[in-house]
Amino acid sequence: MTKFIFVTGGVLSSLGKGITSASIATILKQSGFNVSMLKIDPYLNVDPGTMSPLEHGEVFVTADGAETDLDLGNYERFIDKELSSKNSFTTGQVYQSVIKREREGGYLGKTIQVIPHVVDEIKERIYAAAEDNDFLIIELGGTVGDIEGLPFMEAIRAIRHELNKRNTMNIHVSLIPFIKAAGELKTKPTQHSVQELRRIGITPHMLVCRTEKELPKALKEKLALSCDIDRNAVIEAGDAQSIYQVPLHFIKEGILNPLSEHFNIKIKPNMEKWDTLVKNILVPQDEVTIAFVGKYLDLKESYKSLIEGLIHAGAHLNTKININWCDSERIEDVGAYEIIGNSDAVLVAGGFGHRGVEGKLEAIKYARENKIPYLGICLGMQLSIVEYCRNVLGIEDANSIEFDEKTPNPVIYLIDEFIDQSGEKQLRTHKSPMGGTMRLGEYPFEPLKGSKLEAAYGKDGVYHERHRHRYEANPAYKEKLEEAGMIVSGQSNGLIEAVEIKDHPWFVGVQFHPEFTSHLETPNPIILEFVKQANKKD
Template sequence: MPKLIVITGGVMSGVGKGVVVASIGRILRARGVSVNAVKIDPYINVDAGTMNPYAHGEVFVTYDGGETDLDLGHYERFLDVELSKRNNITSGQIYLSVIEKERRGEYLGQTVQLIPHVTDEIKRRIVEAAGGYDVTLVEIGGTVGDYEQLPFLEAARQLRLELGHDVLFIHVALVPLLKTTGEFKTKPLQHSVAELRRYGIQPDAVVVRSEKPIDAGSVKKIALFTNVPQSAIFNSYDVDTIYRVPLLLEEQGMGDFLVHRLGLAPRPPAHEDWREYVAKLTSPRRKVAVGMCGKYVELPDAYLSIIEALKHAGAALDTRPELVWINSVEVEKNPDVLYKLGVDAMVVLPGFGKRGTEGMIECVRYARVEKIPFLGICFGMQLAVVEFARNVLGLKGANSTELDPDTPHPVVHLAPEQREVDVLGGSMILGDREVDIVQGTLAASLYGAPHTVERHRHRYEVNLSYLPKLADAGLRVSGWRRDVKRVEIIELPGHPYFIATQFHPEFKSRPTKPRPVFLGLLKAALRS
């Protein structure tokens, strides 16, 4: 049977529980333990795919096409694993499955209830996702006391009853620092643990989130009122980078505690590569200004994986990418603002819909004409083709049919298999696809291989009927999807660095394994 670490949160959301979970996984992985992670989201949506970025941040895409919570990105980056769509469980999935089973008669005429039918489905999915791993982390999203959480807390309680000490509970909660007195206030954490115990769950350990390191008196008070030994109380206070958190918790004895409590083989941790990465990340010798042009720039979490991918590449080059956020809506009002920013590189970001797209196209034009190193991702690639068609090829009104269905020159159009799609959720071109790279191109020099496997999330693509004209004008296709003839990478020969991808390279970037297109962008920026 699997060993499970169930992580709950209290007091308030958004305090970094996902980073703590990923850090716990990293600590175990450093000891040679095979680790998996599951994120439970109590919302009724089946997945995160139809959510507005302003409401939920980035949609992370798994190799098998799951549209998931952004915490799965943290898990993959910290654990260096590829997770499945089954690693994100939502209330919508659970209720949909239970109702479908009831309609098929699988409950044999029973009255279908929250307990046991819904909780059994939750347990089944957790155990299924945990198969084949030494330890699986299960993060229950939200905060204790949310009514949406109740079925998941009940399922977790039952798992502890059924699996005994192979289930470990860790509670993560904020301890605020009162500015007026300089005193840590543990009462909110005490109340969240009391609420958790009301549902039949006693935490085995507590991770205190705080602005600064908590004092010994606060630790003693937390232990007294939560019934958790002081040796099982850990502190994740604010640090210069989230990648330092595993090292912080390791120094406090988290790794030894987990090994002892779960009965794992004791092994010395191997954090050398991680320490080296954190050192390079936090003390770079150089810096470059990277323009980030998009329509959701007020909420950087909408581009979280791209931000992290740039950090990974920067650490490898002993360079800090300093991000300059460019609101494409504002660029539409005043394109001249681009000339005042002084960026060393430009990234035109993914997105959907018409708002702000002319500003994104202007960012492409600026990078092309001013010879600024450029990277376009997904929607950014499509708009790079539109800009080239308009301003180099001279096709007036060229556009994507997503943005202008009546465009006289649909250089980007709906992919053929998307034309009959009548539902939004889970219906895009999603997940891994093999990409063949054309030899003798910039892409070939970056990847150093004839093909790559990359993740996708899109409906529209370059219209192949325009390729001859685009190629004659100087645009080069340097990557093709292997299974069907689709444009995956474009570039401009003669430009210092101009490359764009239909796929999302950021989803496969890792702290010690940066993706080639991000490395190439920063190298070109350093040369400029």
């Protein structure tokens, strides 16, 4: 029978419930258990797909095309496992399902209520995510006491009664603030948070204490007594240099004992490889500087997966990744050289909208002309085609119809036009209520023989990467591009997936998002190769 670990948070948000959940999952996975994870978001949005990156950070895309919270990306990166749409759901999805079922007569005319109907829907989704796993770790977004979280708390309470109590565990992540003026750590906020949790009907079995200061033994004992938790189940969680240190810190804190005792099983993780990779992150032998060109630099959570993908590559190459954050709008004002400087490589990330595009084009031209290693992702690939058409092929009005709907040379066009022209029916597209069609989720591609893409991925044939975009490279320009030295090095059912420049040491653009499949233990091949090229010594 699957064992369930529910992770809740108290006092305030952004305490690191996601990293706590992923770290516990990692420990269990490295102990030989089949582990999966579930993120429950109490907001009413159906998913974060239409939310601003300034509001919510990055949208993480699963292999089956679900647009999810960025915590799902952390889960995959920690447990080195592909998750799906069933590993994340929101209040919006729950109510959408309940109302749809009611409209179709699924409740046989009954009055629909939060208890039992909404709670039952939540439980069904939790049980569905648990199938074929030894453990399911469930993170509930928000904090204890939030009104929107109450139906989920009731579902957690009910599951404990439906199953053997030893098959469920409640872990509460809470803040132990240090009051500088008093010179003391204060436990009262956590005590009140646990009291609220118990008032709802949930008693935590473990307390994970986020703190900036080391917790004295006496304070841990006070927390254990006041919160009715075993002394060895009060786990300190201080700040870490790297999020990947957290599982190792938890093991040092003695988390294995309360987990083993509660579930009555032996938990003995093999963290040797993990420990080596973490050491490479903290004390690397080499270092490189990547010019990261984007427009959401005031909120770097918008590029969370890509930043982590670079860290993964650095860990495997024993190389520190220094990121030179290059605001594309600043490049428009002062030029690429002033902003990019002596960076070892240039990365142009994905994005939507016209703002900052000219600066990205300048950065691409700078990397191309100065033979600097370049990786363009999604929009970064599309703009590399636009730049090449304008400055090498001499098509001065080449553009994407995202930025100029009436351009006479639409080298980048809407995916709808590809579908109309090709009759292709195998695309997993998503029609947004806002009117746009997107290519979402995992698709196969085959690298061109002898290409840099093949050198990175290998010669095994077909590979899979994830997408999230509305626009595609127009294949009508493929012949002209290749005649001028830009080759199409990856394709998927007629769609252009990757381009390279023949006479450049390493210039690659990919339509997919390689960062979505990069994990600490298995870095993405094209990001790994990009960092290798950046680290090449003259």
